[in-house]
Amino acid sequence: MRELEVPVLIVGAGPVGMLMAALLADQGIESLLVEQRDDLHLAPQAHVINTRTQEILAGIGVTDEALAGITTHSAEARFVTWRQNLAEGDLARIDIGSAGYLASMAPASSKRTANIPQHHLERLLFAQVSRRVRCQTRFGHAWQGAEHSGHGAVSSVKDVATGETYRVRSDWLIAADGAGSPVRRSLGLPMVGETNLAHLITINFEADIRHLVKESPSILFWVLSAAAPGTFIVHDAARYSVFMTPYFPEYESPADFPPDRCERILRAALGDRHLPLRITSLSNWTMQAHIAAPYSQGRTFLVGDAAHRFPPTGGLGLNTGAADAHNLAWKLACVIKGRAGPGLLDTYGDERKPVAETNSRVSVANHRKMRQVTAALGLDEDKLPTMARLRASAPARALPAALRSAVKRLLVAPIDSRTRKVQRAATPGFAGIRRNVQLAAEAQMEHFNTLGLDLGYVYRSAAVCGGGAAAPMASNPVLEVAQSLTPGARLPHFRLQGAPGSPATSHDLVGHGHFLLAGFGRHGKACAGLAESASQQLGGVAVHAVDLDAVTHHADRPQLSAWNLGLPDAAILVRPDGHIAWRHAAATDARLEDVLGALCRVLQVPVPSREPLPSGARPVAPVS
Ligand SMILES: Cc1cc2nc3c(=O)[nH]c(=O)nc-3n(C[C@H](O)[C@H](O)[C@H](O)COP(=O)(O)OP(=O)(O)OC[C@H]3O[C@@H](n4cnc5c(N)ncnc54)[C@H](O)[C@@H]3O)c2cc1C
Incomplete structure (x- = not known):
């Protein structure tokens, strides 16, 4: 039987599988994506694509213009109406996209939740995947089963057109194969709910x-x-x-x-x-309102509907899946490149499952409340x-x-x-x-306006230092987001000043597999030197640096200390997925050992000795 070898096999070219492939490719990781259907979907399912998903899509190069080109006209998408049938008059009507509501999103994100038919979004994602040489996509190829070992999986894949079955040896297996997930079933991972x-x-x-x-x-x-x-x-x-x-x-x-x-x-x-x-x-x-327990087994990880399925009443399924892929991709890339210990991968389920549980609970409540x-x-x-x-x-x-x-x-x-x-x-x-x-x-407003759910979750796991710190709470955590610099939270949105073409918002500073050390007040200027030294000590882990006093738009600068418990100085370490890993808000200088300690805790590698490693050397052996 023919056999292929790939670092990562992704099963399922739905939106989450394609996004996963693109994110991995952008971090230098090759994958094979197999899809049993012979082509992309022709009919839509999801339509609500939220601010966070749009930020993630921007990170792989999906432009606002491309999304605008497939967005349902906003005048229509603003309302939800109840009628006896479409030919009768309204029984009730609510405005879910008022100018006021959209304006209330502005302090939290440069994106606006939009109605985008899922099959059009999948076409955009397919175009992204197709232009990356590190992604190989095979439609009409069905995953049939796998033998798992401590080194990965050997999967059987069937070419549906020819009937040929071949083997794919992969170090890692990603189940992006939807609610019915044959991969999840084959592992016997239960769904609870x-x-x-x-x-x-x-x-x-x-x-x-x-x-x-x-x-x-x-x-x-x-x-x-x-x-x-x-x-x-x-x-x-x-x-x-x-x-x-x-x-x-x-x-x-x-x-x-x-x-x-x-x-x-x-x-x-x-x-x-x-x-x-x-x-x-x-x-x-x-x-259904089902969540997998657990999200991974050995070297196999569940993402998207394979990991969770909730009622569409809330428009959260695809959006939650997109953030799953975003959370897992950088961790997997770090482990494959030998930059992180395998324990980092345990934090994927620790961080994403609670988000799915909340989203599931709200979606079920929305479904029931509609009866009112x-x-x-x-x-x-x-x-x-x-x-x-x-x-x-x-x-x-x-x-x-x-x-x-x-x-x-x-x-x-x-x-x-x-x-x-x-x-x-x-x-x-x-x-x-x-x-x-x-x-x-x-x-029913919480059914349709979910800015708090989309942006407000705060991770607590071993990949967050000081994750016990209490984050400020919005008065309605579904509708509103309370941004902060609390470790575990998404980096707040703020505007940057600068020449046209340079990064426009805080979220343009993160992603692409690198950490960001950002500071303001007494820590702003020191970040560049600290980031460079930390990167060197860790054998080249990419750590970018920015002095927020120098780059933040003057109108947004007061927000920095407001998000920092009112304190004037902070250095924060932001993970490649835009979540804050560590904060130093003391009025003492942040030291290299503090930054190194935080990075090593997140990456689950030993703190290196103070002797700089030769350039290009790696602190831990790649996981094979
Ligand atoms: C009516 C409705 C409305 C919705 N509205 C929204 C919304 O507004 N917003 C939102 O966020 N979500 C919404 N959702 C949910 C959203 O559609 C799903 O969450 C989303 O499709 C999940 O994407 P996925 O990539 O995880 O899985 P899927 O889209 O299910 O993709 C899985 C892929 O895996 C493939 N596959 C399965 N088995 C195999 C195999 N053995 N070998 C190879 N390939 C395989 C399948 O063919 C499929 O293409 C809605 C759902 C419904 C039903």
Whole structure:
């Protein structure tokens, strides 16, 4: 059997696998990326791409212009609307992208959360991966299994087109193979959490629905109807959207949703029986809140949906996966290059799992809280399975199709007629109900605005020195972020001054596999010398330096001490993933041994003797 050898094998060319490959390549690490599908996805799943993911994407060269080119028009993406069907008027509407909200992001990031269809983002990522010689991508190649050892894994990979199976010997195996993760299953790593929160049929379709939504353009429409309940994601009102409708496995299965029935449901949800449309694909999925325990075994690591799967109510799945890859890539690169001890890799799960747990908890809460809108309208979601039970009953199945439809119309007509009266505020009583529906909708803001979750997590692990320090808390940690220089926190965002083309924000100073020693006050000027000496002592670990007093935009300079517990001096060591590893805020000079000690603790290598190592020498042997 043919055999290949690669340092890293990545299974799954979804967004997280592709990002992982690009990040590793940028740090000099070669990988082979195998994907069982023969091409990129044609239909979207995710649409919310948050500020942090955009910062990470910028680090691999995805420009703001490239993202703007695939972003759903912001005027549409600003709103979420509840209707009985798309042809009826609004029951409730909320503004999730107001100018005020977007402006509130400005102090925290140069990026703005945007609605970007996942399949378009995947195309951008594929372009990035393709232009890196260190990434080799093979579509139509399915990972089949592996033998694991202390040195890595020998995987069997099948070329789906030819049927040939070959072996890939890799030092490291990355499972980016999605929620079903064959790699995770093969290792027997359990998923822990809540199962079967909902079962959904996804209908991807092409249609021009602008005339239906023009009064209330929105990225999401919740359809509150007994006949066709569900959610529209309007990726492009002129061309294609997605509708998701629940099914109830006690009484029905995905096989009960053939294309003609899906089209009937879709048309009922659209409220337009004659609209030209084409269903491009149907799929079914189960909403879970599952997190792998643990995130790694031996030399195999889980990233993205392979490690966690939560309800899409929050738009956090892909975003969490992108930050997983960002966290793991620099650690793996350091270990492979012999710059770090293998223990650094244990901090991947220690840091990322708590983030997934929080995001999962919030996503589940969002899913449940959405019922408040339905309840305010006076509909009982618990009755939806009853409709499925009736449909599945022997007498109903015995009825001719036309009669069955007539019975269904008879059952849902009173509900729909009442909903219409609420929408039209037909009486003061119905107007009151409509106000309550609007209030319940407005209470859903944490579902859609998650700046605090996106940017506010603070890592505590062996890769953070002084990680016990309490970080300031935002009053609402989902909606707001409290930036600080606390070890473990993401480097705060601040603007830099300088010539056009030079780094524009603090996050342009980090990444690309290097540490950053940044200081202000009495420590600012000393950073350059300390960074150079530390780098030399550690055999060339890249440590850049910056005097923040010299480069920070004058308007943002007061923030530095505000983020530093009000103290005027600080030196901080920032990891390649933009999280602060160590802070020295004392009014005594930071010494080389302090910086070296911090770097060695993070990298889990012994502190070198004070004799400088010859240039190019390495303090620890590469892990083979
Ligand atoms: C309706 C919906 C809306 C969503 N909205 C959002 C949102 O707005 N924001 C957000 O952040 N997230 C959202 N998500 C979640 C997001 O889509 C996922 O989190 C994301 O796709 C995970 O990316 P991934 O690369 O980890 O896995 P995947 O995208 O699942 O990719 C895994 C890849 O591995 C491949 N693979 C599997 N087995 C093998 C094998 N044996 N060999 C080779 N390849 C294999 C698969 O073919 C697949 O291409 C949403 C999800 C849904 C269902």
